[in-house]
Amino acid sequence: MKKVLLVLSLFLLATFAAFATGSQEPKAAGPVSLSMWTQESENENSYQYVQSLIAGYVKDHPTVAIHLLQKGTEALRQDFLTASLAGQAPDFLWTVSDHAGPFTAAGVIQPVGKLFDLSKYVASAVDAVRLDGQEWGVPISNGNELMLLYNKSLVPTPPQNTDELIKMGRALTKDGVYGLVFNQVEPFWLVPWLGGFGGKVFADDGTTPTLNTPQMVSTLQFLYDLKYKYQIIPKESDYAAMDSLFKTGKAAMIINGDWSLGEYQKLLGDMLGVARIPKVSATGLWPAPYTSGKFFMLSKDLAGDKLAVVKDFVNWATDKDNQLTMVKDLARLPALKVALSDPLITSDPILKGAAEQMTVGTPMPIVVQMRAVWDAMKPEMNAVLSSSESPAAAAAKMQQAAVTGIQNMH
Numbered sequence: 001m002k003k004v005l006l007v008l009s010l011f012l013l014a015t016f017a018a019f020a021t022g023s024q025e026p027k028a029a030g031p032v033s034l035s036m037w038t039q040e041s042e043n044e045n046s047y048q049y050v051q052s053l054i055a056g057y058v059k060d061h062p063t064v065a066i067h068l069l070q071k072g073t074e075a076l077r078q079d080f081l082t083a084s085l086a087g088q089a090p091d092f093l094w095t096v097s098d099h100a101g102p103f104t105a106a107g108v109i110q111p112v113g114k115l116f117d118l119s120k121y122v123a124s125a126v127d128a129v130r131l132d133g134q135e136w137g138v139p140i141s142n143g144n145e146l147m148l149l150y151n152k153s154l155v156p157t158p159p160q161n162t163d164e165l166i167k168m169g170r171a172l173t174k175d176g177v178y179g180l181v182f183n184q185v186e187p188f189w190l191v192p193w194l195g196g197f198g199g200k201v202f203a204d205d206g207t208t209p210t211l212n213t214p215q216m217v218s219t220l221q222f223l224y225d226l227k228y229k230y231q232i233i234p235k236e237s238d239y240a241a242m243d244s245l246f247k248t249g250k251a252a253m254i255i256n257g258d259w260s261l262g263e264y265q266k267l268l269g270d271m272l273g274v275a276r277i278p279k280v281s282a283t284g285l286w287p288a289p290y291t292s293g294k295f296f297m298l299s300k301d302l303a304g305d306k307l308a309v310v311k312d313f314v315n316w317a318t319d320k321d322n323q324l325t326m327v328k329d330l331a332r333l334p335a336l337k338v339a340l341s342d343p344l345i346t347s348d349p350i351l352k353g354a355a356e357q358m359t360v361g362t363p364m365p366i367v368v369q370m371r372a373v374w375d376a377m378k379p380e381m382n383a384v385l386s387s388s389e390s391p392a393a394a395a396a397k398m399q400q401a402a403v404t405g406i407q408n409m410h
Contacts (some may be wrong), residue, residue: 033065033308037161039073039096042162045262046289049329050094053317064309065279077102084108088298090309097128097292100136101366109297112138115311121318125335128292128363134257138314139335141326144260144364146192146289147357150273154252158275162222165253165278169232172252181242182255184385185222187377188290189255194219195288195362196280208368209406211376212399218282220384220391227385234286258354261331265350274353276360289357290364293335299356327351333358372405 036054040046048072054066071079077099083089089108093099103109111134112118118126118135125139150158152171159165160194169179183189188248191201199215226233237245243260245251247267255277256264264272277287296314298307316322323339326332334340335353345351364370380398383389389397 014170023351029372030305031063031065031114033067033311034092034306034310035069035090036092037069037071037076037090039044039071039076040094041094042070044259046330050328053322057313058317061309064313066313068327081106081108083301087301088136089208089301091299091302091306092314093297093299094140094294095297097137097295098364098366098370099297100129100131100295101370102296104131104136105368109136110302111136112296112298115223115298115307116314120204121335122337122340123365124291124358125293127296129366131366137297138318140294140296140318140334141258141330142293142335142340143291143333143354143358143361144293145291145354145358146189146257146277147354147360148253148275148277149246149256149260149264150267150275151249151251152255152271152273154249155273158253158273159278161279161281163281165228166226166232169226169253170230173232176250178234178245178251180226180253180255181233181237181245181251183239183242184227184236185238185378185382187374187381190219190223190377190381192255192287192289193222193280196277196283196285197222198283198285201373202365202367202369205300206365207367207406209369209373209376209399209402211373211402212395216395216398217391220381220394223381224279224384224387224391229389259330261350261354262329265331267388268407274350274357276353276357278349286360286373288360289361291361292364294332352400368409369402369406373402375405378399 007258038047038050040050049131051068054068058066059302074098076093076095078240080093081102084106091206113135121139122142125142126135128154129135129137133261150156155168159168172179194216197215199213199219200210203210209236234245236239242254246254279286298310318336320336320339323334323336324342324344327334327344331350331353333345345355376398380389380394384391384394
């Protein structure tokens with residue numbers, strides 16, 4: 001009888017220990033085949049990193065298969081909604097935070113707060129995917145913000161404010177070289193300057209557009225002046241053009257995101273510099289780029305053995321070792337707290353510069369109304385930078401288009 005009680009006691013202790021350490025996770029009974037979509041570009045190191053993560057996990061879990069499919073950011077959003085409604089959605093996603101808004105509105109992903117220990121991730125990263133009191137993604141990287149990158153062979157010391165930026169840019173713009181380049185097509189590059197002029201895209205309620213404001217007019221006028229008055233940026237430049245100009249030494253400075261650091265470091269080495277986007281001299285405010293990161297999101301129908309394996313993969317993919325590997329391979333800031341405080345980051349001037357920019361950023365809104373705001377800002381920003389519309393007229397049209405777009409959503 002004593003032996004029976006001893007065995008039972010040991011069993012109960014083992015069971016309690018397993019529960020306490022989280023190893024009670026249900027294991028798949030047999031082979032599991034999973035599908036994951038990512039919006040990481042196939043032409044960049046980030047996509048290869050995702051592939052390497054999957055390969056590493058599958059090597060240690062031979063009964064698991066993870067099929068990866070790449071899609072553009074907008075295509076992933078649209079296709080995932082369509083596939084979910086048809087009952088053919090992938091099991092999980094590696095994607096951006098602003099997808100959480102439309103996905104939760106459509107009810108096609110599931111909350112993750114009770115599935116994962118989110119306290120181990122940086123609070124700002126978790127906050128980026130919180131809606132209606134629930135978290136809708138597990139953080140992979142933190143930041144995703146725009147910053148000023150510069151070629152030290154042309155710019156030994158970066159400008160601290162816009163007066164210095166203009167003065168330096170005018171001196172550098174000659175012989176086919178531009179002082180500054182940025183994406184003149186997408187309003188994601190407008191938003192930091194809007195913050196620097198004291199504006200926001202939403203009122204305090206987080207859903208009412210505030211685009212027809214003096215701050216927006218000042219922002220658009222500033223961008224116009226960079227192009228036509230000071231002539232320190234190209235006549236035209238989308239993402240591909242600005243990227244090419246910087247890589248080929250035809251641009252001294254570029255405003256780009258942390259996703260580009262890995263490639264630029266390989267190309268420029270110690271000649272790559274990272275700094276905050278210069279303070280707006282007229283206001284004394286730092287530009288406030290949107291911050292977010294990359295996240296795992298789980299399909300609403302994911303359950304059973306598949307859910308168990310996805311949970312295990314996500315926890316493994318975001319552990320300290322893999323987070324630091326991501327830092328080394330992609331120069332992205334990790335979302336895991338213990339990784340962010342590692343000397344690999346704190347002693348690196350590039351990553352330190354990225355972290356400093358992130359401190360003056362603002363979390364990107366993930367409400368569904370943001371889609372209407374993006375759609376409203378883009379054509380009017382383009383109109384100003386093509387000199388076909390005044391900043392004041394553009395701001396007014398932005399507001400009306402955003403309001404109409406939100407009304408049409410309902």
